[in-house]
Amino acid sequence: MSTRPTELSRRGFLTGSLLVAAGSVLATACSSDPTGASASGAKTTLNVWYHAYGEAGTQQAVLRYAKAFTKANPDIAVKVTWVPGDYSGKLNATLLTDSAPDVFEIGDFNENFARRGQLAPLDDVYGSARSDFNKNAIESVTVDGKLYGVKMIDDVMALYYCKSALSKAGITPPTTFDGLADAAKALTTKKNKGLFLGQDGFGESTAxxxxxxxxxxxxxDGKVEFGSAKALEALTGLKRLHDDKSLLLGFTTDWWDPAALNQGVVPMQWGGLWAMPAITSALGDDFGVVPWPAFKAGGTPVVRVGGWTSCVNAKGKNVEAAKKFVQWLWVQQTDLQTDFAESYGFHVPPRISVAASAKKLSAGEPKETVRLAQKYGKHYPGTWDLAVSTAFSAAAVKIANGQGDPADLLAGAVKKAQSEIDKQRGR
Incomplete structure (x- = not known):
């Protein structure tokens, strides 16, 4: 399953759409009026887009941030546009029109935007704070040596487990894939499955x-590498989980929602740090978090690090004002960065110093998850767009389901993905 659509879907979008007719795009997304008491006298009005976060209070927070910015910069008003539904599709469509936002966020940064000249370089926005952003936050927005976004939050994904369920079964948290498969099988009963990776049985497990x-x-440098022997071995290994019938399939919500774990439907679930407050409310301290285990001895445990990045439209009319807004909010205002990361679900601030001082992430499982992300965090490459990820996922699913020769399936996916990446890079 492609990770980009998953990253978007987990937020629990409201209803809404963009209606496209005769070459024009009409937004039905919710927009605020320009904020701040002096907005009517502002020389510039920025349109800032956010996808419709599912965490309660997030929309009110970004409106509050916009108002504070305008108060500090009365010559620049801010209109917050809260975009429900298929945010990615709506953004891509609107960026082709004169109605394109000045500032917008991207989930799992895609370097295509930069390569086609849509994003303004933001190296100067970072200034001396650049060294305070974690490695993933810098690497994920770097294209040909320039920075094209500022990471707003790191979303950390790992494996949750119910302590008492594993303890009762005499199972320790798995450290290898075989250990995970053994645990999932042992924890599967006539009424319950042992592991939830997603409604389709895969979620993010393939990558x-x-x-x-x-x-x-x-x-x-844009060379497809998922055709390696190591990749083939790991993808073929996933077949065991499906053969053992230890995976929960078709649950009412997907992996991004902790309901399956919280309701005791499964004792192990892949999920995000954002869900930890809800899990704590349901289970108290009867849960733990571990990385996806190393495939075998000598392998590497994995914690997925995604998140959202603030970008500036290079083709907009207000580039300098837009850069000023991004710098003010996501570089200078460390108190607001902490609020955004801690108050609406849990997320990790990309700023090292801000993450270190975040009180709600300073103890217990939140602290452990942050530590795991720092040690084992992996982000998807900037070339991992829908076409590339779909080619990979389609082959991986067939391999895990035993539908064809694994090597042939993967070789075909490599060919498709390489063709798409070559198009991205004009090769």
Missing amino acids: ISVFSNGGDLVSP
Whole structure:
């Protein structure tokens, strides 16, 4: 399953759409009026887009941030546009029109935006704070040596487990894939399955498995690498989970929602740090978090690090004002960065110093998850767009389901993905 659509879907979008007719795009997304008491006298009005976060209070927070910015910069008003539904599709469509936002967020940064000239370089926005952003936050937005976004939050994904369920079964948290498969099988009963990875039985496990065996997806220079022997071995290994029938399938919500774990439907579930407050409310301290285990001895445990990045429209009319807004909010205002990361679900601030001072992430399982992300965090390559990830996922699913020759399936996916990446890079 492609990770980009998953990253978007987990937020629990409201209803809404963009209606496209005769070459024009009409937004039905919710927009605020320009904020701040002096907005009517502002020389510039920025349109800032956010996808419709599912965490309660997030929309009110970004409106509050916008108002504070305008108060500090009365010559620049801010209109917050809250975009429900298929945010990615709506953004891509609107960026082709004169109605394109000045500032917008991207989930799992895609370097295509930069390569086609849509994003303004933001190296100057970072200034001396650049060294305070974690490695993933810098690497994920770097294209040909320039920075094209500022990471707003790191979303960390790992494996949750119910302590009492594993203890009762005499099972310790798995440290290898075989251990995970053994645990899932042992915890499966007539009424319950042992592991939930997603409604389709895969979620993010295909790409994560490749990482866990020391493999990679795409190299920094755009060469597809998921056709390696290590990748093939890991993907073939996933077949065991499906053959054992130890995976929960077709649950009412997907992996991004902790309901399956919280309701005791499964004792182990892949999930995000954002869900930890809800899990704590349901289970108290009867849960733990571990990385996706190394495929085998010598492999690498994996914690997935995604998140959202603030970008500036290079083709907009207000580039300098837009850069000023991004710098003010996501570089300078560390108190607001902490609020955004801690108050609406849990997320990790990309700023090292801010993450270190975040009180709600300073103890217990939140602290452990942050530590795991720092040690084992992996992000998807900037070339991992829908076409590339779909080619990979389609082959991986067939391999895990025993539908064809694994090597042939993967070789075909490599060919398709390489063709798409070559198009991205104009090769």
